[in-house]
Amino acid sequence: TGADPSRPPENCPDCGGAGVVVQVANTFLGQVRQTMTCGRCRGEGKVVKAVCSECKGKKLEKKKARVEVRVPTGIDNNTVLHLPSQGDDGIHGGRPGDLYVRVMVERDPRFTRDERGLLTQVNLTYPQAALGTTLLLEGIDGEFELVIPPGTQPGQEFRVRGQGIPPVGGTERGDLRVRVNISVPKKLSPYQKQLLENLQRSLEGGETPEERKDSGFLQEFLREIKKKK
Incomplete structure (x- = not known):
């Protein structure tokens, strides 16, 4: 009710608990009667003299609730999901509000x-x-x-x-x-450095020490073959 439990709501003094008031207006056609919602009690017929210390007269109490949210496949970061009527209850008996859930996708360092x-x-x-x-x-x-x-x-x-x-x-x-x-290595052993230098000379069209050695061996082999002939 929004009232302190020790002092329940009382009948509205303006409408007498009816929730409506009748206004009479004099016109050149005569009196016109108009029924309107009571402005003091807002149509409830009751007024609160002592406000509840918990809800401050709003008739709402804060509570934690668990809500099931369906997250669709492929959702991206900062996507907002809309859940109708899953928000706070309305003031003075109004319809519940909506709940909006902002989804934060946890970052994967691999991707x-x-x-x-x-x-x-x-x-x-x-x-x-x-x-x-x-x-x-x-x-x-x-x-x-x-x-x-x-x-x-x-x-x-x-x-x-x-x-x-x-x-x-x-x-x-x-x-x-x-x-x-x-990945470029920052440190090389002498053997690794020699291998890379040989590769560099080979790619540039020059001969490595191993290639010159192989070439000399081949020439000597051919000379021996000719001698035997």
């Missing part, structure tokens, strides 16, 4: 979302990128294999069908893009 698509990044060594390899990657549904072909370049992307996010409320999923990064 970046782009609408229905997902992006993940993998690091390859020089030999893996040059020679090719097979990687065991983790998607949102579990592990899967991805074949990296020889000659893969930095920043190159591979598309995995059906490993992305479905549209809101839908079932057909987007794709997962796997972007390749090349």
